[in-house]
Amino acid sequence: MLRPPEVRSGHVLHLLSGGDEFFPALVGAIDDAQHEVRLETYIFDFNGQGADVAEALARAAQRGVAVFVVMDGVGTPYLPAHWMERWRQCGVQWHRYAPFGYTGVLIPGRWRRLHRKLCVVDGQRAFCGGINILDDWLDPHFGALSVPRLDYAVAVTGPLVAQCHAVMAQFWARLQATRQLESLQWARVRQSWKAFRLLPPPSDAPGASKADDGSVLAALLLRDNVRNRTTIERSYLKAIGAAREHVVLANAYFLPGGRLRRALIHAVKRGVRVQVVVQGQYEYFMQYHAARPVLSLLAARGVEICEYMPGFLHAKVAVVDGVWATVGSSNLDPLSLLLAREANVVVHDEKFAGRLSGALEQVIQGHTRPWDLTADARRPWFERVFDRLAYGVMRLILLFSGRRY
Structure with missing residues (x-):
C-alpha cells in the first residue's frame, strides 16, 4: 500500500451535501466517462438513487468503459438477481469484499471491513466522503425516512486523484488474485500479481494531473x-x-x-x-x-x-x-x-x-x-x-x- 503523501497544491474541490448533491454529480461523472470507472462503497443499495448509480455504471460499461465496483460483503450482503444479470450483460466487473458467511463473526480477522467510499473516473476526477450508494430517503433497516441523512462528500480534481486511482487499482488486483487463489487458478494468480506489481505509480496514473500550481x-x-x-x-x-x-x-x-x-x-x-x-x-x-x-x-x-x-x-x-x-x-x-x-x-x-x-x-x-x-x-x-x-x-x-x- 502506498504511503499517504504530504499535502499538495493543485486541487479543485467541491463540497457535496447529502445525496441530492452527491448522486447527480456522481452519475454525471460516470456518464461522461470515456475509459474507466472505479467505485468502492460499504453499502450498495439498488433502490432509488442507488438504482440511478447502478444504471449509470451499466450504461458506461455498455459503451466500452472499463467499470470496476467493490462493495463490502457485510454492508452489501447480496445483489438483486436482475441487477447481477444486467451488469453481467453490460460487462460491469464487481466484487463483494469478505462476506461473513455463517462463521465470519466468530473470526476476529474477518471483522476488517471495506468502509471507504471512493470513486475515480478516467483517472481525472475523484469522489470521497461518507455517502454510501444508498438513497438518502431510504434505510435498509428503518425503511422510508421522513428526513434525509446528514452526510457530506467531496468531488476533487488534482494530484490526489492519481493516488486514489493507484490505491483502488491495487486493491482490485489483490482481490482478484485472492479469488483466483481460492479457486486454485494458479496461472491467473501469477497474472494478477504481475499486474499488481506493474501498476503505474500515482504520478503516472491515467489522466493524472501533474500540475502543482493550484491554490487548494x-x-x-x-x-x-x-x-x-x-x-x-x-x-x-x-x-x-x-x-x-x-x-x-x-x-x-x-x-x-x-x-x-x-x-x-x-x-x-x-x-x-x-x-x-x-x-x-x-x-x-x-x-x-x-x-x-x-x-x-x-x-x-x-x-x-x-x-x-x-x-x-x-x-x-x-x-x-x-x-x-x-x-x-x-x-x-x-x-x-x-x-x-x-x-x-x-x-x-x-x-x-x-x-x-x-x-x-x-x-x-x-x-x-x-x-x-x-x-x-x-x-x-x-x-x-x-x-x-x-x-x-x-x-x-x-x-x-x-x-x-
Whole structure:
C-alpha cells in the first residue's frame, strides 16, 4: 500500500451535501466517462438513487468503459438477481469484499471491513466522503425516512486523484488474485500479481494531473491494516493539538479512544471552543449506548456535545480554526480507527473550510440540542446499565481483536 503523501497544491474541490448533491454529480461523472470507472462503497443499495448509480455504471460499461465496483460483503450482503444479470450483460466487473458467511463473526480477522467510499473516473476526477450508494430517503433497516441523512462528500480534481486511482487499482488486483487463489487458478494468480506489481505509480496514473500550481492544498489519507494503521487518527490528533480557536466535529458513531479524548479536553483547557455533533436518534444499540458514558465525560470537561435530532447523522467531517478540514468515511470509533479500510480527504484552505464550517453551524443552530448532564444523570437505571454493558462489550471486542484503543 502506498504511503499517504504530504499535502499538495493543485486541487479543485467541491463540497457535496447529502445525496441530492452527491448522486447527480456522481452519475454525471460516470456518464461522461470515456475509459474507466472505479467505485468502492460499504453499502450498495439498488433502490432509488442507488438504482440511478447502478444504471449509470451499466450504461458506461455498455459503451466500452472499463467499470470496476467493490462493495463490502457485510454492508452489501447480496445483489438483486436482475441487477447481477444486467451488469453481467453490460460487462460491469464487481466484487463483494469478505462476506461473513455463517462463521465470519466468530473470526476476529474477518471483522476488517471495506468502509471507504471512493470513486475515480478516467483517472481525472475523484469522489470521497461518507455517502454510501444508498438513497438518502431510504434505510435498509428503518425503511422510508421522513428526513434525509446528514452526510457530506467531496468531488476533487488534482494530484490526489492519481493516488486514489493507484490505491483502488491495487486493491482490485489483490482481490482478484485472492479469488483466483481460492479457486486454485494458479496461472491467473501469477497474472494478477504481475499486474499488481506493474501498476503505474500515482504520478503516472491515467489522466493524472501533474500540475502543482493550484491554490487548494489537499491530501488523501487512508486507513488500512498494513502501513496506514493510524494515519487518519494521527491527522485528527495533530490538527486538534494545534487548534487555537475552534474545533467542530460531526461524527455519526463517535466513540473516541483515550488519545482523542485527551486531545479534545486539552484543547478546551487551552481556551479552544470544541463542538461535537453526534447522533441524537437511536439507531444501533452498541453505538448509541457505548458512546454515552464517553459523551458525558467530555461534556463534564467543557466539550460542547450537540445531538442531531431531525434524522440520522452519517457525516464524518471536521473543521479546525477555519483552515483545516476533513471529509471522509472514517468515524472516530474503534471499528473505523482500528479495523476498517477508510479514506478521508484533508484540506488546508480557508474557503473550503469556511463552507463546511458554515454548513455545520447551520446544523448546530437549527437542528441540534445541547447535551444535558443533569437529564442524562436522571435517566432510568436500566438505561445506564445498557450504557455500561455496551461499553464493556465494545472493550471485549477490542480485546479479542488484539487491538488497544
